[in-house]
Structures are given as structure tokens and as C-alpha cells.
Amino acid sequence: MALRSVLGLFTDENVVADAMDSLRAAGYTSSEYELLTGVPYPEGTFGEEEPVHKLYRWPLVGAACGFIVGLVLTTGTQLAYPLVTGGKPILGIPPMAIIIYEGTMLGAIVFTVIGIIFESRLPRLFMGAYDPRITEGYIGVTVTAEEDRMGQAERVLREAGAEDITRGWETPR
Amino acid sequence: MASGNGAHGALALATPAQVNRDLLERHQRRTGDTYWRAMALFGALFVLGIIGFLMRLSDGFSDKAVWGYYAAVFAFILTTAQAAPLVAIAPRIAKGHWRRPISRAAELWSVVGLFNLLLFIPLLWVLPSLEDTRRTLWFFDAQDPNFSQVPIFSPHIWATLALVGLVVTGFMLLWVSALPDLAAVRDSASGWRQRWAARLAPNWQGTSQQWNFLYHRTGILGAFYFIMLIFVHFLISVDFAMALVPGWIDALFPITHAANSLQAGTATLLLTMFCLRQFGGYKDYIGLDQFWALGKLMFALSLLWFWFWFSSFIVLWYGKKPSEQAALQLMMVGPYLPAFMAAFVLNFLVPLFTMIWNPLRKSIWGPTLIATSILIGTLFDRIRIYVPAYSVPGIGNRFVEKHELSEVPKSILPDMADIFMIVGAIGGAIFIYLLASKVLPVINVWEQKEMLLYRVHKPFHRIEVLVLGKRD
Numbered sequence: 177m178a179l180r181s182v183l184g185l186f187t188d189e190n191v192v193a194d195a196m197d198s199l200r201a202a203g204y205t206s207s208e209y210e211l212l213t214g215v216p217y218p219e220g221t222f223g224e225e226e227p228v229h230k231l232y233r234w235p236l237v238g239a240a241c242g243f244i245v246g247l248v249l250t251t252g253t254q255l256a257y258p259l260v261t262g263g264k265p266i267l268g269i270p271p272m273a274i275i276i277y278e279g280t281m282l283g284a285i286v287f288t289v290i291g292i293i294f295e296s297r298l299p300r301l302f303m304g305a306y307d308p309r310i311t312e313g314y315i316g317v318t319v320t321a322e323e324d325r326m327g328q329a330e331r332v333l334r335e336a337g338a339e340d341i342t343r344g345w346e347t348p349r
Numbered sequence: 350m351a352s353g354n355g356a357h358g359a360l361a362l363a364t365p366a367q368v369n370r371d372l373l374e375r376h377q378r379r380t381g382d383t384y385w386r387a388m389a390l391f392g393a394l395f396v397l398g399i400i401g402f403l404m405r406l407s408d409g410f411s412d413k414a415v416w417g418y419y420a421a422v423f424a425f426i427l428t429t430a431q432a433a434p435l436v437a438i439a440p441r442i443a444k445g446h447w448r449r450p451i452s453r454a455a456e457l458w459s460v461v462g463l464f465n466l467l468l469f470i471p472l473l474w475v476l477p478s479l480e481d482t483r484r485t486l487w488f489f490d491a492q493d494p495n496f497s498q499v500p501i502f503s504p505h506i507w508a509t510l511a512l513v514g515l516v517v518t519g520f521m522l523l524w525v526s527a528l529p530d531l532a533a534v535r536d537s538a539s540g541w542r543q544r545w546a547a548r549l550a551p552n553w554q555g556t557s558q559q560w561n562f563l564y565h566r567t568g569i570l571g572a573f574y575f576i577m578l579i580f581v582h583f584l585i586s587v588d589f590a591m592a593l594v595p596g597w598i599d600a601l602f603p604i605t606h607a608a609n610s611l612q613a614g615t616a617t618l619l620l621t622m623f624c625l626r627q628f629g630g631y632k633d634y635i636g637l638d639q640f641w642a643l644g645k646l647m648f649a650l651s652l653l654w655f656w657f658w659f660s661s662f663i664v665l666w667y668g669k670k671p672s673e674q675a676a677l678q679l680m681m682v683g684p685y686l687p688a689f690m691a692a693f694v695l696n697f698l699v700p701l702f703t704m705i706w707n708p709l710r711k712s713i714w715g716p717t718l719i720a721t722s723i724l725i726g727t728l729f730d731r732i733r734i735y736v737p738a739y740s741v742p743g744i745g746n747r748f749v750e751k752h753e754l755s756e757v758p759k760s761i762l763p764d765m766a767d768i769f770m771i772v773g774a775i776g777g778a779i780f781i782y783l784l785a786s787k788v789l790p791v792i793n794v795w796e797q798k799e800m801l802l803y804r805v806h807k808p809f810h811r812i813e814v815l816v817l818g819k820r821d
Contacts (some may be wrong), residue, residue: 214533215365215798216560218820224557231565235573257495261488271488278507281580285514285573289521292566306554308536311529313366313798316555 181320181344183212183305184333192315193222195336202332204319212306212316234291235284242283246276305344314339365798369533372797375630376790377538383628384783391780398773404766406471413593413744414758416475417736418767420589422774423472424731426465427585428606429724430778432578432614433458433621434519436643437526438571444819447642449800450634453793454625455618456526459519459574460785461778466516468774473505476589477745484751485592491747504588511584515577522570525563528553529795545788582607593738594679596672596753599665605657612650612696613727616720619643621782623717625791634792637713644704644716651700651723658693675754679737684760688733695726728771736761 186192192211199209206225219226250272258266304320317338319329330341408415437455440448478501479489487503490496500506531550534542553559586606591597619640626635662681665673681689699722709715740758743749763771803818 210556210558212555213557213560214369214529214555215795215802216564217557217802219557219561226561229558229562229565231562231569235569253498257498259493259495261493261496268488271486274486274507278511278580281573281576282510282514285518285577288569288573289517292521292525292562295562304554310555311533311536312369313364 178323179320180323180326181304181318182326182329182333183307183316183318183342183344184330184336184338185307185309185314185316185340185342186338187314188337189217189221189315191337192317195317195333195338196222196224198332198336199317199319199329202328204321204329204332208321209317209319210304212310212318214311214313229295231288231291231295234287234295238287238291239280239284241287242279242281243276245283246279247272249279250275305342307340307342309340318344320344363801365801368798368801369537369794372634372790372792372794373533373537375792376534377542380787381630387628388780388783391776391783394772394776395780396773397769398771398777401766401769401773402471405770408766410471410474411745413475413477414740414761415766416472417739417761418732418763419468419770420472420475420739421728421731421735422771423465423468424585424590424606424735425728426461426468426774426778427581428610428727428731429613429617430458430461430782431465431515431519431581432610433617434522435575435578435611435614436618436646438522438575440642442568442571445642446800446803446817446819447638449796450631450636450792451618451622451639451643452796453527453530453789454621454791456519456523457782457785457789457791458617458621459516459523461781462516462519464778464781466512469509469512472589473509475739476504478502479504480747481743481745481749482747482751483592483595483744484598486587504584504592508581508584508588511577511581515574515581518570518574518577522567522574523789524549525566525570526793527789528559528563529555530790530793533794534790542788578610579604579607582610590734590738593744594676594741594754595751596670597676597679598673599661601657601661601664605661608650608653608657609696609727609730612647612654612723615643615647615650616723616727619647619716619720620724623713623720626713629791631792634797637711640713640716641711644710644719647716647720647723648700648704648710651697651704655697655701658697672753675757678757679741679754680733683757685733685737688729688736692726692730692733695722696730697726699723699726 184195186195196209196211200206211222211224251267254266254268254272260266305316305318307314307316310316317333319326319333321329326343330343333341402419405415405419410416434456437448437452441452479485479487479499480491480501482491485504487499488496489499489501489503528550531546532553532555534546535550535553538546583603583606586603590606591599591602622635622639622643625631662677665677677683679685700719703715703719704710737758737760740761741754742756742758743751803820805816805818806813807816808814
């Protein structure tokens, strides 16, 4: 069955927390409802689950790849043309460190940029219900579920004190 | 409407909706005459700069000495405009509330990085390959069968890559941090601004996950920007200045170059804040707290200027090696003594003897005037480093001795093309900043709204105090 989305708009933070409780009590899972705010409230303000992200893995993996490439490049070239200069070792760490450092940083940055795009789900295929009043200070609770559960979601949001309801399928973006 | 300047730059608006409306109205209202006058002025300077560049280009790249002022102004923009975003990054990581009204103004300077990247391109032609036997980090030796395999354009390749990395990181940081504000513009504006904002923030809805990502992204990208800026300074100062002067070997110089940029970046932002406050209509947001906090930082960095300079100077001066004496003669006590003295006075003595006074430090005008002094001093400092470095005879000629400066060249005064290029590059940087300020709100709207969550006025005995919270 096709997914649909409905949005309840609120102004009072306490009422939003109650609405989230009501949705949970009505059988909606945390993956089916989402909080939309124009301000970054601290995680858990409304009793919602803390979002999980894996963004930190991207720069770490990128840095490791860049480090390895830098190491292989500098070691390989110096071993391919071995020459002792001024009694210094063939694998001179100070000049190698510059290339390795830059490789590490470039790898970390490139992977972070990719990670940001990937983790942000850009382009996002299903946007769900939205209302411009969110950026004006309203707090939205959006429920995304099968079509036949939309009526119940709307009812729960209204009973919880939503000031307005926006149906995603009626306001295409 | 805003009324008066409150603590930490937040104004007397009580709700996020009021802050949203007020700041977006300021961003979208019809542009005033002052803005267009500024655009015309800096646009005209930019055009002069292009003319100056074409005049210089007609001389070709074979005479390196004539490109010294061009290299100096490139380094000046790297030291000032490209360092300004750091002023948003460091206090954000430290969760300082005072930075909220100025963080966007600081990050917006990262767009000038693209302009400076363009300015950098001709320097790739000016800087000779490693075949001229100058001593560099890259261990190239044409006589040696193995070390002759080192790419002769290593300085060009790695400096370009690092600079591109810095610019990309700066743009990403600006975009990520501006996403919620772009969404607000998308939802409330009309015309070209709305279309741009919709393109730049098509999917921002303000979900908990998106906010969470935003925090992590700005943190990671901010740290990368800081690392890349230091690294770019390292490469530019070594390959595009120090390596050109025979006998100048100073392990502290790269970090001195970078530390100077922290001071000059702070000064750049202070001057930007002053302009936004006086001419941009943001008096209610940018207040004494911001000037006071940044003024203290700038004072500390001015003391650091002396520390770094003296640490290098004492080694070269006390060592008394002829090659080091010649390097000192070239850049400090010889033909460029006036430029060095200007930098010393404006970057260190003026801040030291003025910022020690509380009334001056805790004011709007005081830190602004000292910031102006520092920026002028930084320009002289870059001139006294880069102009003599490019005037050294024999750059690009492998038959000229590269271990010691045999003769200190005379000072080179700027000609018409140089003056045009200097004012043009600075004018161009400001011109681009002004353009960017029309696309993005110069005050970070979402950070101002967030401030309201953590601020409360409470009665305390017989007075009322402001209590500020911090996010974990």
C-alpha cells in the first residue's frame, strides 16, 4: 500500500511531547512519526529517540584510505629509486609526512563530502508532509504510514491539540 | 521590531517566530543606497585590479620581481579573508553564545576563497619549477639520477590541491550551516531569492535527524577547515616565499604565517561586524559583547605576533651566519625596513599599548580601530616578505648560486599596475562578500532562534540576572 503523510502543527512544546506519547500509545513506531522544528531543540526534549548517524565513519575511512595511498606513494617511489643522501635513511619521514598528511586530509575531506550527501539522503525521494510555518516557529509532528492509517493519525494529532493539520498528498511540493 | 541590544547579541524579541520574521525581513527588504554605493565603489576597484593585472600580464612571467606585489596581495587575502571563518568555528566548538550573531558573517568570507583561488593561478606560472636548484622541501636534484625523478612542479601541484581542499571545505561549511536559513528563505521569500534558496535547500524540513546531522557536519567541516588553512599557509609560506630566498631557513616561519592569519582573520571579522552594525542595520544584533569578546582574542593574538616574530628573529640574528644575516637584511633591517617597522608597530605595538586599557577594549570603536591597524600592518607584513622574496636575482636560473644571498637587492616600490592590483584584489574580495550577503542572511537566523531556548531572565535578590544554558 502507498505511503502517505500527515502533519500536525503545534505551538506548545509540552503539547508536542503529549502528542508524541499519544502516537506511541496508538501503535505508531518511532520510524513512522517525525518531529519538524525550525530550531534545534536538544535531543529528547519531546521524548523522541535520539537520532543515530554514522557520519563519523566517513572521515575515518577516508583518512585511512588517504593515509595508505600517501604511504604507498612515498614509500614506493623512494624504494624504487633507493639512494642514501647525507647519511639519511632512504625512507625519510619528514618529507614523506607531508605527502601522507595531505593524502590523509584529502581522503578525509572527500569522504566526508560524500558521506554528508549520502547520510542526508540527498536527493530525498519521499519528502512527507511539510508546512512553511515550521520555519516560522511552529512545531510539526509528521506521521508517515500506509494510507488506511492516515485517518487514525489525524485523529490522534487533533485530539492531542494540533492547531492545524496538513495532508501531504493534498499539498504536493 | 527589535528594541535595544541585549546580552550576547540577542535582542529583545521573545519568540523564534519574531526573530525569524525580523531577520528575514532585514535580509529581503529592498537594498538601500549604502549597499549599492559600496558595490559601485568596490566593483570599480575590482575593475581597476583587472586593468592592473592586464598591465602586469603584458610584462610576461620571466621577470619574477614584478610579481612580488601580486604574490603579497594573494597572501594578504589568504591571511585575512580566508582566515575569518575560523572565528565562527572555534567559539562554536567551545559553545560560546556570544558568537551567534557573527558566525554567518565569518563563514561568509569562505566564498572569497574561490576568488583567491583564481588569484593563485598566475602564481603557478610565476613560480619556477624546481629545476633552478633552489633548496626546497621536495629534495629535487637534477644532478642526481634518483632525486631528479621528483616531479619538478611539486610545489605547484601540492599547493593547488591544498588550496582547492580549503575552498571546497569552506563552501561546504557555509552551505551546511546555512541550510536551515535557506529553508526559511525558501518558505517565506519570493522572486530570485526564493528560487535560489529552494535550489540550495530543497529537502530541509527540520527533522531531528537533520538537526543532528547539521551539528555533526559543522563540527567536522569546521575542524577540517582549520587543519587545511594551517596546511595551506605552510605550503604557501615555504614554497612561494621562503624557498625563493637563498639561505633563509626558518622552521618557525610557516606557523608564524598561519598564526598571523588568526590575528588578521579576527581583525577582518571585527571590521565586518562594525560595517554590518553601522551600515547594514544590524545594530540590534551585533553588540558590545561581540566586540569585547573578539577584542580580547585579537589582543592575545597580537601578543602572539611578537612571540612568533621574535622567536624567528633571535635564531637568525644570534646565529650570525652570513646567509641568515643576508635574509634578515633583505626582509627586516635593509631596504624593506620601513615596511617591517610599519608591520611591527601596527600589528604589535599599537594593539599592545591600546588594548591594555579597559575602556578602549570594552567598546565598539576601540577594537574596530585596532582591527584596522592590524589589517594595514598585515598588508605591510606580507609586502615585506613576498616582494623581496620575488626580487631575489636568479629565481628560475639554475646557474645562480642558491645557498646564500650574494647581494641584497634594492627595494621595489609599487608601480601603477601594482597599486591597481592591490586595491583591485581587496576591492574584489569585498565585492564578492557583498554579493554573497544578498544570497544568504548575514546573521545566522537559526542560531539566533536557538539562543532563545537557552536564555532566561531570573530575579536574583533585588536584581534581575540573565541565565544562559548550554547544550550538552
